[in-house]
Amino acid sequence: MTSIILLSVFGILNLFLGFLRSNKVLLPGAMLLLLAVFGANYADWNVAHAPYFNNMLVVDNYTVAFTGIVLLTTILLLPFSRSYVTSGEPNLAEYYALLLFSLVGAIMMIGYDHLIMLFVGIEILSISMYVLAGSNKRDSRSNEAALKYFLMGAFATGILLFGIALLYGATGTFALSQLGAAVANPANASLQPMLYIGILMMIIGIGFKVSAAPFHFWTPDVYEGTPTFFTAFMSTVVKTAGFAAFLKLLAVALPAAQGFWMPTIQAMCALTLLLGNVGAAAQSNTKRMLAYSSVSHAGYLLIGLVASKGMLTGDATSGIFFYSLAYSIATVAAFGVLKLVAEHRQEDSYAGLNGLGKTNPLLAFVMTVAMLSLAGIPLTGGFFGKFFLLAAAVGQGYIGLVVFAVIMSMVGLYYYLRPIIAMYMQPAPEGATPVPVDGIQTMTLVVLALLTIALGVVPGFMSGIL
Amino acid sequence: MLTAVLLFLPLAAALLLxxxxxxAARALAFGASLLEFVIAAYVAFDFTRHGSTAYNLDYRWIASAGINFHIGLDGLSLLMVLLTTFLVPLILLSAFKRDYDNPSTFYALVLFMQTGxxxxxxxxxxxxxxxxxxxxxIPIxxxxxxxxxxxxxxxxLKFFLYTVVGSLLMLAGFVYLYLQTGPAAGSLAQHSSELTAFYNLKLSAAEQSWLFWLIFAAFAVKMPIFPFHTWQPxxxxxxxxxxxxxxxxxxLKMGIYGTLRWLLPVVPLGVSQWQKPVIILSVIGIIYGAIIAIRQRDVKRLIAYSSLSHVGLMAAxxxxxxxxGLQGAVVQMLAHGVNVVGMFFIADAIERRTGTRYIPDLGGLTRRTPILSVCFLIMLLSTVALPLTGGFVGEFLLLAGVYEYNAWVGAVAGLTIIFSAVYLLRMFQRVMLGPDSSFSETITDLTGGELLVLVPLIALVFxxxxxxxIFLHISEPAVTNILALVGR
Structure with missing residues (x-):
């Protein structure tokens, strides 16, 4: 709760900082504010809080853990906005403020205990993102991305809201804990068609937000057009919050309807894995590849939902937490490097990374670690993320799904290796100069790489905490 | 504790690099690898006198899942550690002979690889x-x-995809085995991934049958065994x-070692079920590699196919x-490691001098390079398995083992000696002897630095x-133990 209050206050504060017309204070300011929020969030760990707002929001370890991921991701992402600072972007303060506000939405999505709160959270997050997707006003692709994202997103939210209404009609409540009992109540059996349509609509709405197939079609275009900095935010924070909300919905409110949603989620999972990985393998643009790769990672996280079997604790939940963390860190690293390189070389295809190992060994190293982590190679957090999730699914007996996921991760190897090949095995373009990286970015990149390796070498400190 | 030092010293050196x-990078890399060898030699000396208990380390790694950081030594691992720590300094010395771009990263990767x-x-x-x-x-x-x-x-890319697909299948097998285990003593987790926990599993023959291929996939690709070898040459x-x-x-020895430690004793019923097909594949690999080697015109490629042929015999x-047969495999792992490194070193030495590896372009090199010729011949004859050399002991024991399994298979596998004599001696003849080539007059003999690499290798061959x-004695208890577990 403190984190929501702090973020809202800080967001407004940031807007006022913008009046100073000095972009130099904004970046360190925003980072310090976020660090303070991170600390406040950490203080809630293992502390029992009564629910807030008439039982609409709970702050338990689940909320704190996932909030920690989105805050950490944002803190580590911020240094890569440096080029906006130096370019003299006039509306910078507003962007930072929107980021902070969207985090409020993300935390509401994670901590909700009431479907209205979920809806409010999703809307706060989404509306900020619609604006940020179009923040590069002079670029037509950014405008296209914003429009596409907004139109599609508005439809998805509408469907989600309709689903919530139907769920209310079938059960007579919005509160998650009461929903669980109401869905299980045999007296409501006559309303089952309404309930099922409601569940399906909610799955579609949230599936859109986390870009799970077949509701992922907006992802590549929107990711490609959106300024890289906000793409990174979209593919990490939105996804993490979306999955935290998704898991809570299925595990707390709908365990009794498992027979209905389980096959749906399984089918979505297989389809997401297939379309994400095969789509990514076909790309020649690093940013589009990362977009499809984020779709494929939604597929792996969906395995976690399948394996959770309607429980908010245990192997699968821990697995989703660990996976989201490892994925977010690696994705921030990948997008961070890509942003720096693409801005300098004006090229975001694989060829744009050529010879980076020679010109910028550090950037190349961090990108390699990120790619290996996303591919799930040992020594990186991504390996244990996949390992925990798949082991949880095998433990629940979903062998077929896991075998399919493993095959798909083999496809993943192919496209994650291509940036590595470009960086180390292709010569740098004629007259390539090193990509300029400032001190704070260097430090952040090192932290990102070290965190990824730490998660891959001593995963014990983050696994099994939920 | 010394085991952990052995394990992480190269990594620390790699990070320093x-x-x-x-x-300074050369000195550091070589110094670290040499220190590593000295430690390994001390460990070996101490091991033979006091046994292995001091080298067992067991820490909780991922407590919630029952996964431990458990390392230890037995005779088999000790010999592999000795081989690795012996070869890496020599490999680094050979890397110093060439001017690679960004050399300190190159050495760092070699040392990182050593830790792996x-x-x-x-x-x-x-x-x-x-x-x-x-x-x-990753480093390789x-x-x-x-x-x-x-x-x-x-x-x-092909190499990477082949090996990773193989390893993922092995991982799938391990996860299945892991989920069958019960909790280890004193652990809160439900399962355990200890080697002994795997050994104690009682799985049905049907389960072991498919588990065998899941796990063996990784080892077969790494060795490689026909038909999983296409990445290798x-x-x-x-x-x-x-x-x-x-x-x-x-x-390559990772594959053999893995088979000995993680396949045979873990799924013995699966092994007895698939023993025959695997031996047949191995023997096909022996013949196939040898026949293709005869036709090669690139020195390095010829040695690659020869290695394919020899690893087939080890697998058999x-x-x-x-x-x-198992004892033979252990000795041959050492002998083959030494031989093949020596052969590739000499091939590289010739390429550095002449700029080519293409056999028809070479010839008559021996007149100006007596020392090189002698070293080459020794390495080559050990690969052919001439008595007095390491290759002979290994191959003889291996063939005896295969013969004991089935005389006919043994006879076919025995062709490896004849074949390797054919292709290796033919190569020697065409590269070192034969009509003069444009390099015959200008080529220079081995330098002192190069002898520094070859002399230890030759010494070990003999x-x-x-x-x-000495080596058989170290590995004997471990091999007996493995066979006892297979035979249960």
Whole structure:
């Protein structure tokens, strides 16, 4: 709760900082504010809080853990906005403020205990993102991305809201804990068609937000057009919050309807894995590849939902937490490097990374670690993320799904290796100069790489905490 | 504790090499690898006198999942550790002979690779084993891919995908086994990935039958066994010489070692079910590799196919499931490691002098290079398995083991000696003897620095050839133990 209050206050504060017309204070300011929020969030760990707002929001370890991921991701992402600072972007303060506000939405999505709160959270997050997707006003692709994202997103939210209404009609409540009992109540059996349509609509709405197939079609275009900095935010924070909300919905409110949603989620999972990985393998643009790769990672996280079997604790939940963390860190690293390189070389295809190992060994190293982590190679957090999730699914007996996921991760190897090949095995373009990286970015990149390796070498400190 | 030092010393040196550049980098890399060998030698000395208990380390790694950082030594791992620590300094010395771009990164990757290799040989926990198994792959992929020949990108990508697909199948097998285990004593987790927990599993023959192939996939690709070998000749040819030496000298042994430690005793029923098909595949590999080797015109490629042929015999010996066959495989792992590194070193030495590996372009080199010729011949004859050399002891025991399994298979496998004599001596004849080529007058003999690499290798060739008992004695209890577990 403190984190929501702090973020809202800080967001407004940031807007006022913008009046100073000095972009130099904004970046360190925003980072310090976020660090303070991170600390406040950490203080809630293992502390029992009564629910807030008439039982609409709970702050338990689940909320704190996932909030920690989105805050950490944002803190580590911020240094890569440096080029906006130096370019003299006039509306910078507003962007930072929107980021902070969207985090409020993300935390509401994670901590909700009431479907209205979920809806409010999703809307706060989404509306900020619609604006940020179009923040590069002079670029037509950014405008296209914003429009596409907004139109599609508005439809998805509408469907989600309709689903919530139907769920209310079938059960007579919005509160998650009461929903669980109401869905299980045999007296409501006559309303089952309404309930099922409601569940399906909610799955579609949230599936859109986390870009799970077949509701992922907006992802590549929107990711490609959106300024890289906000793409990174979209593919990490939105996804993490979306999955935290998704898991809570299925595990707390709908365990009794498992027979209905389980096959749906399984089918979505297989389809997401297939379309994400095969789509990514076909790309020649690093940013589009990362977009499809984020779709494929939604597929792996969906395995976690399948394996959770309607429980908010245990192997699968821990697995989703660990996976989201490892994925977010690696994705921030990948997008961070890509942003720096693409801005300098004006090229975001694989060829744009050529010879980076020679010109910028550090950037190349961090990108390699990120790619290996996303591919799930040992020594990186991504390996244990996949390992925990798949082991949880095998433990629940979903062998077929896991075998399919493993095959798909083999496809993943192919496209994650291509940036590595470009960086180390292709010569740098004629007259390539090193990509300029400032001190704070260097430090952040090192932290990102070290965190990824730490998660891959001593995963014990983050696994099994939920 | 010393085991952990052995494991992490190369890694520490590799990290230091990220900041140390220039001549100091060479000194640091070589010094660290030499220190590593000294420690390994001390460990071996102490091991033979006091046994292995002091080298067992067991820490909680991922407590919630029952996965431990458990490393230890037995005779088999000790010999592999000795081989690795013996070869890496020599491989580094050979890397100093060439001017690679960005040399300190090159040495760092070699040392990083050493940690991965040693980890594979000392792990006693399935997931730790898998972890190091993959860790060893990353540096060798970068070494071969970034410093390799013209076709390196496609070739190393194929190598990477082949091995990773194999390892993922092995991981799937391990996860299945892991979920069958009960909790370890004193652990809160429901399962355990300890090697002994795997040994104690009682699985049905049907389960073991498919588990066998899941786990064996990784080892078969790594060795490689026919028909999983198609990445091997290309990769060996395209990789820079030190990487080829790492691949053929040590990494190949990961497959044999893995089979001995993680396959035979874990799924014995599966092994007895598939023993015959695997031996037949191995023997096909022997003949196939040898016949293709005869036709090769590239020295490095010829040695690559020869290695394919020889590893087939090692696999056949392992799957004969006889004491003598397994012991032969252990000795041959050492002998082959030494031989193949020596052969690739000499091939590289010739290429450095002449700029070509193409056999028809070479010829009559021996007049100006007596020392090179002698070294080449010794390495070559050991590969052919001439008595007095290490190769002879290994191959003789292996063939005896295969013969004990089935006389006919043994007879066919025995052709390897004849075949390798044919293709290796023919190569020697056409490269070193034969009509003069444009290089015959200008080529220079081995330098002192190069002899520094070859003399230890040659010494070991004769040591294994003349006194194999030292090594056989170290590995004997471990081999007996493995066979007892297979036979239960």
């Amino acid at each position: 990220l900041v140390v550049k220039g001549a 290799l040693l980890g594979v040989f000392v792990s006693l926990d399935a997931f730790l084993f898998y972890f190091f198994w993959e860790v060893a792959l 992929y970068l070494l071969a891919g970034a410093w390799g020949g013209e076709r390196r990108i496609a070739v190393t 290309d990769t060996y040819t395209e990789a820079p010489a030190p990487a080829t030496m790492l691949l053929s000298g040590i990494m 010996g392992v799957f004969s499931l006889t004491q003598i 040591w294994i050839g003349l006194f194999p008992n």
